[in-house]
Amino acid sequence: MVREVTVGKVSFGAGHPLVLIAGPCVIEDEETTLGIARQLKSIAEEVGGALVFKGSFDKANRTSVDSFRGPGLVEGLRILQRVKDELGLPVVSDIHEASQVEEAAQVLDIIQIPAFLCRQTDLLIAAGSSGRVVNVKKGQFLAPWDMENVVAKVGSTGNQNVLLTERGTTFGYNNLVVDMRSLAIMRQGGCPVVFDATHAVQLPGGAGGASSGQREFVGALSRAAVAIGIDALFWEVHHDPARALCDGPNSLALDNVKKLWREMLAIDSIVKGTDAS
Structure with missing residues (x-):
């Protein structure tokens, strides 16, 4: 039985309906971030879905040294705090160093460990010790059963509130x-378990100095994952993906989110036996 993990009013696992974790790849600026968060909240209310807002304050693993990384820890957390205070949404962001945990945990509801860092023992233990929910992305180089050791590292702190994300x-x-x-x-x-459908269609380094992607397959992979019975989907979204400062080629346009989210909830309700029909 998959255990229940709760952040605020949002619950993952234990038969709960599908959760959507969504937002821009990176926090570009305050206005853009709050605008995306407001639109996502409005869509969530319309479709009746549970939402966690995501936005990275620093993308430390960009392809090029010249790539936009985000506003940094202090400014990024300030913007995410506004999302929480003004919209009442739980928030998640990546950390890259154990030294970031204490400050990040004051704002974040979910601390996310990037895929490339999923085996870093000190980072996992620091995140677990925060008491926050920890979402660990499975490394692109790991077999799924290897994540048992990752969970054990976080669990060694007494924190059992762990989410695991597949991203290809x-x-x-x-x-x-x-x-x-x-x-x-x-x-x-x-x-x-979370399925990161937008990073799964990424083509790492595929544009030379940046990653490319195939967003046209996000829907197909999302449908397949939800049909398996996952607990959450992870989508990077943007009002204009072509102009996004990070991961635009694999991000969903906000205009397409409502229809696709409704489809995911319909599949989820059938799989989990909550379909009213």
Whole structure:
């Protein structure tokens, strides 16, 4: 049985309806971030879905040294605090160093560990010790059963509130592939499982000095993952993906979110036996 993990009024796992974790790849500026958050909240209220807002204050693993990374820890957390205070949404962002945990935990409801750092013991233990929910993205280089050791590291702090996110596995040059079996395998360990559909269609480094992507496949992969019975979806969204400062090629346009989210909730209700029809 997958355990329940709760942040505010949003619950993952234990038979709860699908949760959507969504927002821009990186916090570009205050106005853009709050605008995306407001629109997502409005869509959530219309479709009846549970929402967690995501936005990275620093993308420390960009392809190029010249790529936009975000506003940094202090300013990024200030903006995310506004999202919480003004919209009442739980928020999640990445950390990259153990030294960031204490300050980040004062704002974040979920502390996210990037895929490339998922084996970093000190980082996992620091995140677990914060008492916050910890979302660990499975490394592109790991088998799903290897995540048991990752969960054990966080759990060694006494914190069992762990989410595991699948975002694809390295598959040759500039490409990722998703083995849908990994979603079922990771859920067998008892942690709620998230499918990061937008990073799964990323083409890492595929644009030379930046990553490329194939957003046209986000819907197809999302449908397949929800049909397996996952606990949450992770979508990077933007009002104008072509102009996004990070991960635009694999981000969803906000205008497409409502229809696709409704489809996901319909599939989820059938899979989990809550379909009213």
